[in-house]
Amino acid sequence: MNITTPQVRGMASKYNASYLFIDKQVENGFGQDVAIFYQDEQITYRQLQERINQFGNVLKQLGINMEQRILLACYDSPEFVASFFGAIKIGAIPVPVNTMMKPKDFEYFLNNSRSKVLVIQQDLWDTIKEDRQNFLYLEHIFVISTQAVNEAGVKDYCSWVEQASSELRSAHTCKSDAAFWLYSSGSTGDPKGVIHLQHDMEYAYENYARKILKIDKNDITFSASKLFFAYGLGNGMYFPLGAGASTVLMPDRPTPDLVFATIEKYKPTIFFGVPTLYGAMINHVEQSGKKYDLTSVRVCVSAGEALPAAYINKWKNLFNIDILDGIGSTEALHIYLSNQVGKIREGSSGFAVPGYEAKIIDEHGALLPPNETGNLWIKGDSIAERYWNLHEENKVKFQGEWFNTGDRYYCDEDGYYWYCGRSDDMLKIGGIWVSPIEVESSLLEHDKVLETAVVGEKNVDDLVKTKAYVVLKNGMEPSEELKDELKVFVKDKLAPYKYPRIIEFVDELPKTATGKIQRFKLRNI
DSSP: OOOOOOOOTTOOOOOOHHIIIIIHHIIIIITTSEEEEETTEEEEHHHHHHHHHHHHHHHHHTTOOTTOEEEEEOOSSHHHHHHHHHHHHTTOEEEEOOTTOOHHHHHHHHHHHTOSEEEEEHHHHHHHGGGGGGOSSOOEEEEEOSSOOOOTTOEEHHHHHHHSOSOOOOOOOOTTSEEEEEEOOOTTSSOOEEEEETTHHHHHIIIIITTTSOOOTTOEEEESSOTTSHHHHIIIIIHHHHHTOEEEEOOSOOOHHHHHHHHHHHOOSEEEEOHHHHHHHHHHHHHHOOOOOOTTOSEEEEOSSOOOHHHHHHHHHHHOOOEEEEEEOTTTSSEEEEOBTTBOOTTSOBEEOTTOEEEEEOTTSOBOOTTOOEEEEEEOTTSOSEETTOHHHHHHHEETTEEEEEEEEEEOTTSOEEEEEETTTOEEETTEEEOHHHHHHHHTTSTTEEEEEEEEEEOTTSOEEEEEEEEEOTTOOOOHHHHHHHHHHHHHHSOGGGSOSEEEEOSOOOBOTTSOBOHHHHHTO
């Protein structure tokens, strides 16, 4: 970043992410180009810059200082982007949170982050305002609504922003300053506040978006994964903005028919989804027989959890488009292992993304040879500084430059990484380790299975047996005969000891808002 600042003792070189992703693009001549497609609105880079500056000035007017937290409970929208970068521009800390959570969860987010400001959609505010007395640190509430907000103690987001100045200089932050927080998805327990620094977005953009996706100013991205999710934050916001490209923002829940309609309307070139959505979209096409035009899309991406090989092959057959499966995390900000165009091995997580290193170690910290399953550790400069207020867990997870992902992996002799589950998901059956992911992938190849999750269940002799929870496709009826059929199906594909001894049909699986299956909830049934 070329920002000229006076050399003042004690002040590091200035670096503010809002300059890199917004102001610099206007300086580079992209001011009149479309940054955001949102419903029937097209917002240029200059218009977005003005909205960001206006929100930053609103915060300054209220006396919000550097490092104070701003909780964002916003749908994917221009208001989300303006609030996020507006806070960063003045050195405050935006904290996007899951908009699908319950009132007690919002109370947790507000109090755990000690946020002084809340930016929230009208319908979400209506569900939590009765608990307002429990929000210990909250001082200012901005409600986003299509109508004027007339409620005591609540500010109308639109009217406040519209009246603010559109000129704003960025705060003197540096690369190592905290820029934003994200909360982990809670797939293994309570959400954790993950602290990311000013330079983390640039690092993820430069290494994944540019080197793997080859993104440029001519691209249009569309992410079905929401902006409050680390994966979606890159897909739908700082990846396209970093390239001077455009993003399509969709505030609604990503149902297959709506996602297909959005792709056909805006014609994105890069589409981002999660495995459960790809499975639902494939099933929707197979069940409905409808044809969709995805010819604008040059590449699809999946993350969140391992993408079954069956989905990759079916998607390729339906649309002739590759899906690049990868794995990332809230702590790493985005994807650090990924398949690449021309280098796809179905069912694997691919290679380490340039700029990142990975290693697989045993419980004693020794490096493991190819094809041996162990614990995956990663290194890269977008990894979070730490968790908020979790001293003991920080010592376990963040060790020097390395981060303990908690995932079990092996790396084959060709350098491809293969996901075997979370460390606490692995099953030991008859003294032999079994990966639930491997069993799930086999079940998903059956033409009657829509979704599945595999866990361990102890029998009366206190021995662990493999249990599969199975969601059937529409029109399929559960039966004892089908259970036997599925067991034989897996036996024919995997070593006999791996097949699920117990199968239970369910209507749905417990998931996080980002589509990750919460196996720990199934283990506790």
